Amino acid sequence: MPSTDDRPNILLLMTDEHRGDALGIEGHPVLQTPYLDSIGGGGFHFRRAYSASPVCVPARRTLMTGTKASTHGVFMNYNTHLDLPTLPGTLSQNGYQTHLVGKLHLHPFRKLYGFDSSDWADGPEQHDTSKTHNDYQTFLLENGVYGPDSAMAHGANANGWVARPFHIEDRFHFTNWCADRSLRFLERRDPTSPFFLKVSFHQPHQPCTPPEYYFNKYMNMDLPEPKVADWARVFDEPQRGIEVASWRTSLDPIVMKQYMAGYYGCIEHVDHQIGRILDHIPENTVIMFTSDHGEMLGQHQWIRKRSAYEGSARIPFLMRFPNSFGLEQGRQLDEVVELMDVMPTLLDAAGVEAPGTVDGSSVMPLLREKDSGWREYIHGECSPLATLNSGMQFITNGSHKYIYYPGTGEEQFFDLQTDPDEMSNLINYPSYEDALNAYRAHLVNELEGRAEGFVRDGVLAPVGGPTPSYLPDYKRQE
Known part of the structure; x- marks a missing residue:
């Protein structure tokens, strides 16, 4: 056998x-x-x-x-x-x-x-x-x-x-x-x-x-x-x-x-x-x-x-x-x-x-319940988004979420613990300002140096529309 x-x-x-x-x-x-x-x-x-x-x-x-x-x-x-x-x-x-x-x-x-x-x-x-x-x-x-x-x-x-x-x-x-x-x-x-x-x-x-x-x-x-x-x-x-x-x-x-x-x-x-x-x-x-x-x-x-x-x-x-x-x-x-x-x-x-x-x-x-030093957050992105003249970027740890639309500069921030259906955009709430700034900093860290120009002088910068759906090296060769 x-x-x-x-x-x-x-x-x-x-x-x-x-x-x-x-x-x-x-x-x-x-x-x-x-x-x-x-x-x-x-x-x-x-x-x-x-x-x-x-x-x-x-x-x-x-x-x-x-x-x-x-x-x-x-x-x-x-x-x-x-x-x-x-x-x-x-x-x-x-x-x-x-x-x-x-x-x-x-x-x-x-x-x-x-x-x-x-x-x-x-x-x-x-x-x-x-x-x-x-x-x-x-x-x-x-x-x-x-x-x-x-x-x-x-x-x-x-x-x-x-x-x-x-x-x-x-x-x-x-x-x-x-x-x-x-x-x-x-x-x-x-x-x-x-x-x-x-x-x-x-x-x-x-x-x-x-x-x-x-x-x-x-x-x-x-x-x-x-x-x-x-x-x-x-x-x-x-x-x-x-x-x-x-x-x-x-x-x-x-x-x-x-x-x-x-x-x-x-x-x-x-x-x-x-x-x-x-x-x-x-x-x-x-x-x-x-x-x-x-x-x-x-x-x-x-x-x-x-x-x-x-x-x-x-x-x-x-x-x-x-x-x-x-x-x-x-x-x-x-x-x-x-x-x-x-x-x-x-x-x-x-x-x-x-x-x-x-x-x-x-x-x-x-x-295995070992201390693995697990990540603080994930970063996500997609481009373009239909009807919005932009792509999207987001940062979340599952309890809070920051969303950024680089085409327009619009931002959203949600407390998923108290608002899992994302009914309240907290972007202008003073009590969330420190958390919001931390999430912005995470996104800057993820996007710094990208060819799309998402970050300029260390801050998020609107790019005026949706960015390409692929990086230049991945242009399809017919």
């Missing part, structure tokens, strides 16, 4: 556009996520986890490389090369069998970026109806689901607020496909090697089209209305005639309820499919769950992502370990973490040294 490598397997579960508060374990008033809750409840629940660049491509580049956006070079959904060492590549070089299921959202399509194999699809859309260009579309075709853009034939927009039940059998849903392909990998993997399996679901990213059971379940509930602060309001009443893929948004109550029911239904649907996967995971497996960013869901009259507000930037971050690690599990942690910590954490858990390119930190010392 061949010898077996007894290092832990690693399961990285990931959703897209999943708010940090959208879990049962977070105390959500209606949402039910029993399987995800069991990961955090029986393991570790990080309550102050963030996506530092809360939009798909830069967030996923950060997760894959353990680096800041200013290191990997992209601040928006811009497709370009990525040459840094990756999490799957490093694990593969160290004897792990690495496999991707679902979304990767890196350039060019089908590049493996260190995965040994993949069942790849970045989403349900068929952008060119003359081609079948990903594995999900091939699956539909092979199973008799014909027609142009057949998975999107429900008519809900891939970035908008129109929501409804999925239009064909559950087994053809992208979420079910991800679970099916994950189980097939587990069935066929090499039993003598540890595995790294990354399962990346597309939803609750739009289209918000869960199977009918989940949509109807939440439509039949009283759902919490999105909160809108006075500083954020741009509409005095619901708007008709706005773009379906809008940013600033105020909808008729029934339409907003449909959007929320679709969103929550997608999350519970993903949760149940994750339950299928968890039933087949070997005991010696480290499990992590997170998301690339959140979703504003009507809060402050925004939908979608990109902003520094909690709905957009705060994300789930849950971990559970085999008993062999000897950790005291079932704990909540309030240290501020972000996606650049995923790669060094999972490498640490596997006993693999992180490449020198990594900016993030392993959370393993926190879990």
